Amino acid sequence: MKVPFRKAKKALLLVFFLLPLLSYIEMWPYYFSFHLYSGKGQTLSIAYKEAPLEVPKKYYFHSPKYTRFESSKVINLNKWSYQELGVPVPSNLHIFQQLAAYFCTFSEKNKPTFLLYKTLNYQGEYEVYTCDEFDL
Structure with missing residues (x-):
């Protein structure tokens, strides 16, 4: 035994x-x-010129540091996930790629831009990707 x-x-x-x-x-x-709740990892947000989804305004960023995206609607995916599901979006590149593939399918004319942050709190450096660049 x-x-x-x-x-x-x-x-x-x-x-x-x-x-x-x-x-x-x-x-x-x-x-x-x-x-999952440690604050480590990366996070993703999505910027649209015109959002193809009806996302409540409370899930958008309103920050002066997005001067490049001031005419866009930047969706805070973690805030959306916390409010709707009670959990953050897992910090995993494969999940980010699946989310990107999903959001890229909404409109041929209105493709999103993805902001990939190096931290979960949307502070500091971020990289910008399009649908074609996100290794879908």
């Missing part, structure tokens, strides 16, 4: 301690590694 229990302990050790370490080299998702 001790041998199966020993194997179970090793499996638990692997799952709870070793696999989360892989998140630091981007080989394991942050949200599987006790980081």
Whole structure:
């Protein structure tokens, strides 16, 4: 009876301690590694000239640092997710790519621009992508 229990302990050790370490080299998702609410990782927002969705105004950014996007509607995806689902958008490039693919399908003429932040709090540096550049 001790041998199966020993194997179970090793499996638990692997799952709870070793696999989360892989998140630091981007080989394991942050949200599987006790980081869902940690504030670590990246986040994504979407800018449209004219939003094809009826998104409530409370989910848009109103910040002077978006001078490049002042004529656009910039959607705060984390705020939207928190309010509607009670959880943030997981900080994972594969999920961001799926979101980008989804939002790029709405309109051929009104393609979004994606702002990928290096932090979850929408502060600091961000990179700008279009539908064609986001590796869909």
